[in-house]
Amino acid sequence: MPNGTIAAHEEHHGHHHPALQHHFQDLDQQHEAATLGMWLFLVTEVMFFGGLILAYTLYRIWYPAAWAIGSEELNIYLGGFNTIVLIGSSLTMALAVRSAQTGAQRATVGWLIFTIVLGLTFLVVKFFEYKEKFELHHVPGPNFQFEGPQSPHVQIFFSLYFALTGVHALHMIIGVGLMSTITFMAYRKRFTPEWYTPVELGGLYWHFVDIVWIFLFPLLYLVDRSHHIV
Amino acid sequence: MSGHISPKSTYITIFGALMVCTILTVLAAFINLGNLNFPVAITIAVFKATLVVLFFMHVKYGSKLTKLIVGVAFFFLGIMLSLTMADYLSRGWYTAARGSTAAGAIVNISGPLTTGNPPLEPGAQNTSPK
Numbered sequence: 178m179p180n181g182t183i184a185a186h187e188e189h190h191g192h193h194h195p196a197l198q199h200h201f202q203d204l205d206q207q208h209e210a211a212t213l214g215m216w217l218f219l220v221t222e223v224m225f226f227g228g229l230i231l232a233y234t235l236y237r238i239w240y241p242a243a244w245a246i247g248s249e250e251l252n253i254y255l256g257g258f259n260t261i262v263l264i265g266s267s268l269t270m271a272l273a274v275r276s277a278q279t280g281a282q283r284a285t286v287g288w289l290i291f292t293i294v295l296g297l298t299f300l301v302v303k304f305f306e307y308k309e310k311f312e313l314h315h316v317p318g319p320n321f322q323f324e325g326p327q328s329p330h331v332q333i334f335f336s337l338y339f340a341l342t343g344v345h346a347l348h349m350i351i352g353v354g355l356m357s358t359i360t361f362m363a364y365r366k367r368f369t370p371e372w373y374t375p376v377e378l379g380g381l382y383w384h385f386v387d388i389v390w391i392f393l394f395p396l397l398y399l400v401d402r403s404h405h406i407v
Numbered sequence: 408m409s410g411h412i413s414p415k416s417t418y419i420t421i422f423g424a425l426m427v428c429t430i431l432t433v434l435a436a437f438i439n440l441g442n443l444n445f446p447v448a449i450t451i452a453v454f455k456a457t458l459v460v461l462f463f464m465h466v467k468y469g470s471k472l473t474k475l476i477v478g479v480a481f482f483f484l485g486i487m488l489s490l491t492m493a494d495y496l497s498r499g500w501y502t503a504a505r506g507s508t509a510a511g512a513i514v515n516i517s518g519p520l521t522t523g524n525p526p527l528e529p530g531a532q533n534t535s536p537k
Contacts, residue, residue: 208410209470216473220480227484234488235495253433260429268422271413271463278412377410377465384463388456394429395448399436403444 196372208374215378219385226389229344233337233396236330243330245401247338250315252306256398259302260390266295267387274380277373282366285376289360292383296353303346310335341393348386355379411468421462428455 194204201207237244273288314322317336325331359379362368368376432451440447461467466477 209472212469212473213476216476216480220476220483223480223484224487227487231488231491235491238496257429257433261426264422264425264429267425267459267463268418271418272415275412275415275418278410381464384459387463388459391455391459392449392452395432395436395452399432400445400448402436403439 194371196374204371208372208377211374211378212381215381219381222385226341226344226392229337229341230392230396233341236333236337240327240330240333241401241404243327243334245404246325246327247331247334248398248401250313251338251398252309253398253402255302255306256394259299260394262295262299262302263387263390266292266299267384269295270380270383274373274376277363277368277376278370280370282363282368285363285368285373286360289356289363289376293353293356293360296349296356296383300346300349300353303342303349310339338397341397345386345389345393348389352379352383352386355382411465413462413465413468417462421458424458425455 197204197207201210269288269291273285273292276282276284276288310316314320315335317332317339321328321332321335323331356379359375362375428451432448435447435451436444438444460477466474469477
C-alpha cells in the first residue's frame with residue numbers, strides 16, 4: 178500500500194464506503210473537493226450569463242425606447258407564473274437535498290420528482306411564450322415584423338430576449354436530464370447520509386439556473402413597464 | 408459526512424422571503440421611479456440571489472475555500488460589468504460634439520464620421536484628445 182494514511186484508514190475500519198475514491202482520505206475531503214469543483218464550474222457559468230446580461234444592459238442604454246416597447250410585448254403573467262414555479266422548484270430541490278442528508282430515501286425521490294415536474298412546467302409555459310412570438314413574427318431574422326420606427330432596435334431586443342431565455346431554457350432541459358438521472362439513483366437507494374454528493378451538486382446547478390431567472394424576469398419583463406417611452 | 412443540515416423551517420422561510428421579493432419587484436415595476444426603476448429591480452434581484460446562494464446552496468455553512476470561490480465569481484463579474492460600462496458610458500464625453508452619450512454619437516465613433524449624424528462643427532474636434 179503506497180499510502181500509509183489509506184492503509185491506516187482501512188485497517189481502522191476494515192473496509193471503506195463504496196463511494197470513496199482512493200485518492201481521497203475520507204468522504205468529507207471527497208465531498209469538499211466535489212463541491213469546490215462544482216462551484217468552479219458555476220463561476221464559468223456566472224461569467225457566461227454575465228456576458229449576455231452585459232450585452233443586454235449596453236443595448237438597453239443605447240435604445241431605451243425600443244427596450245420599453247419590446248418589454249411590453251412580453252406576457253408578465255406567464256413570466257411571473259414561471260418565476261413562482263422556478264423558485265418553488267428551488268424549495269423542493271433544497272428539501273430533496275435535506276431528505277438525502279437525513280437518509281429519508283423515499284422523500285428524496287418524491288421531492289426530486291416534484292422538482293422535475295416544476296421544471297417541466299416552466300419549460301411548457303416557455304414553449305407557449307415562444308410559440309406566440311413565432312406567430313406574431315417577433316422572432317429576429319428575415320421574417321421579423323414589427324410596426325413603428327423602432328422596429329430595427331426592437332429586433333435587437335428580441336435577439337437578446339431569445340439568446341438569454343433560450344440559453345436559460347437549455348440549462349433547464351439539461352437540469353431536468355440531470356435530475357432524472359439523480360432520481361433514478363435515489364430510487365435505487367444509492368444515497369445515504371454518508372454519501373449524497375450527486376444530489377447536493379445537482380442542487381447547486383438547479384439553484385444557479387433559478388438565480389439566472391431571478392435576474393432575467395425583472396430585466397426582460399418588468400424593468401421598463403412604467404416608462405412608456407415612445 | 409458532516410454537511411450542515413438546515414431545518415425545514417429555514418427553507419420555507421427563505422422561500423417566503425423570495426416570494427415577497429418577487430411581489431415587490433413586480434409592484435415596483437409599475438411605479439414610475441424614473442432612472443431608479445433599474446437599480447431598484449437589480450437590488451431586489453441581487454438580494455434574492457444572495458438568499459439562494461447562502462441558504463439553498465449552503466454557502467453560509469460552506470468552507471472558507473468555497474466562500475472564496477463564490478466571492479471571486481462575483482468579483483470578476485463586477486470587473487467585467489464596471490470596466491465595460493466605464494468605457495462605453497464615457498465614450499461620448501470627448502468625441503461627440505454635443506457631449507452626448509446617445510446612441511447616434513456612439514454609432515458615429517465606430518463608423519465613418521460622414522454617415523449618420525451631421526458632421527462635427529468646426530473646432531469641436533479640438534476638444535478631443537489626440
